Amino acid sequence: MKYVSDRILVPQDIRERKGSFFTPQQWVELSQKYISDVLGEDWQDEYYIWDCAAGTGNLLAGLTNKYNIWASTLDKADVDVMKDRIKNGANLLENHVFQFDFLNDDFAKLPKGLQDIINNEKKRKKLVVYINPPYAEVSSKDIKKEQCPNPRGIWILYTNLIPVSIYYTIRHIIAFTWLNDRDQFLYPNDGWMNDADFQNDCLTFTIFNTNIQSKYGINHWIPFTEEDAKDNFESHFMVDYIKDKTIHEESAELFGELTKKHKALKFSDEAKAVFRTGKKLWQYYHSQPTANVNASLYDIREFFQGRDDNGKMNNSSGDTQYNELIGDLRSALKTLSLKIQPKVYEYGFLVK
Numbered sequence: 001m002k003y004v005s006d007r008i009l010v011p012q013d014i015r016e017r018k019g020s021f022f023t024p025q026q027w028v029e030l031s032q033k034y035i036s037d038v039l040g041e042d043w044q045d046e047y048y049i050w051d052c053a054a055g056t057g058n059l060l061a062g063l064t065n066k067y068n069i070w071a072s073t074l075d076k077a078d079v080d081v082m083k084d085r086i087k088n089g090a091n092l093l094e095n096h097v098f099q100f101d102f103l104n105d106d107f108a109k110l111p112k113g114l115q116d117i118i119n120n121e122k123k124r125k126k127l128v129v130y131i132n133p134p135y136a137e138v139s140s141k142d143i144k145k146e147q148c149p150n151p152r153g154i155w156i157l158y159t160n161l162i163p164v165s166i167y168y169t170i171r172h173i174i175a176f177t178w179l180n181d182r183d184q185f186l187y188p189n190d191g192w193m194n195d196a197d198f199q200n201d202c203l204t205f206t207i208f209n210t211n212i213q214s215k216y217g218i219n220h221w222i223p224f225t226e227e228d229a230k231d232n233f234e235s236h237f238m239v240d241y242i243k244d245k246t247i248h249e250e251s252a253e254l255f256g257e258l259t260k261k262h263k264a265l266k267f268s269d270e271a272k273a274v275f276r277t278g279k280k281l282w283q284y285y286h287s288q289p290t291a292n293v294n295a296s297l298y299d300i301r302e303f304f305q306g307r308d309d310n311g312k313m314n315n316s317s318g319d320t321q322y323n324e325l326i327g328d329l330r331s332a333l334k335t336l337s338l339k340i341q342p343k344v345y346e347y348g349f350l351v352k
């Protein structure tokens with residue numbers, strides 16, 4: 001394995017841009033060594049690599065096969081820096097570098113080559129989502145090398161589901177202002193680690209807010225059992241995770257190492273209200289003759305709300321019962337987020 005990293009990238013002034021948590025060179029080299037230890041010397045030729053939180057691209061320094069590498073990130077300015085770097089010799093392909101919000105954007109926005117990989121089961125298994133995530137400090141602690149992407153492309157594991165949910169939640173419940181915008185999120189203190197209530201509130205918020213769509217793969221986010229559905233779900237991961245159950249091997253593909261026993265989660269009253277209102281919505285959806293048994297919340301919303309001529313999902317539905325049920329769920333989620341908000345400051349994710 002060759003490391004040519006320092007030569008490829010980064011004029012110093014660009015590297016030291018304020019507030020972007022660049023991946024230090026040592027981490028870059030060590031992480032690539034770990035991957036190569038696990039996947040083999042030739043991993044760069046045998047696997048596809050996607051850094052979906054690429055920032056200005058440091059993590060990809062030293063990789064040799066640019067045809068197998070994709071790099072995307074949230075801010076256009078960072079994409080521009082990466083493109084500049086390509087002009088200065090960085091070993092990346094211009095067409096493989098693009099702006100993409102991995103939490104909110106649709107896979108349809110991805111370059112075709114990457115879509116082909118994701119939509120092809122065999123190739124998808126060869127996709128390494130290689131990132132130093134925003135909040136790297138929170139979630140990398142538990143990250144294992146055999147991690148796999150969830151249907152949206154984020155690497156979520158049995159072991160990092162809680163940190164990922166916290167990250168997802170705090171980014172969604174605080175309105176962005178010029179003061180607290182994105183990169184102002186800070187390395188938190190340890191308080192969140194012992195606050196199971198906070199952790200489970202965030203998990204609940206995430207479960208009922210993801211944009212997971214079952215058409216992109218197995219929906220591992222169904223928080224209910226089949227009692228009201230017409231058939232078996234493809235995955236019982238979330239219910240098993242919540243209850244005190246061994247996680248089955250069938251979920252391993254998406255959630256990594258999963259055979260551990262796990263303590264049953266206890267939920268706050270606010271979180272329970274979300275589950276209760278969410279369940280009514282699920283029940284109503286599954287009473288529809290054409291219900292898809294593995295539907296996600298997004299699929300359910302799409303089913304009732306439909307899309308306009310431009311393909312955008314409508315804001316509401318002609319079905320009054322659905323409107324009432326989703327209204328109840330939203331209001332329970334609002335109460336839950338108001339409960340979580342002060343802790344975002346208490347644990348130092350944001351400073352007031």
Ligand SMILES: C[S@@+](CC[C@H](N)C(=O)[O-])C[C@H]1O[C@@H](n2cnc3c(N)ncnc32)[C@H](O)[C@@H]1O
Pocket residue numbers: 020021022023024052053054055056057058059072073074075078100101102103104132133134135136
């Ligand atoms: C820890 S930094 C990674 C830095 C990168 N490896 C480097 O060294 O430049 C995380 C990056 O993820 C980006 N990011 C944050 N949220 C994102 C999102 N939802 N989608 C895509 N990128 C995101 C941030 O802008 C930041 O550049």
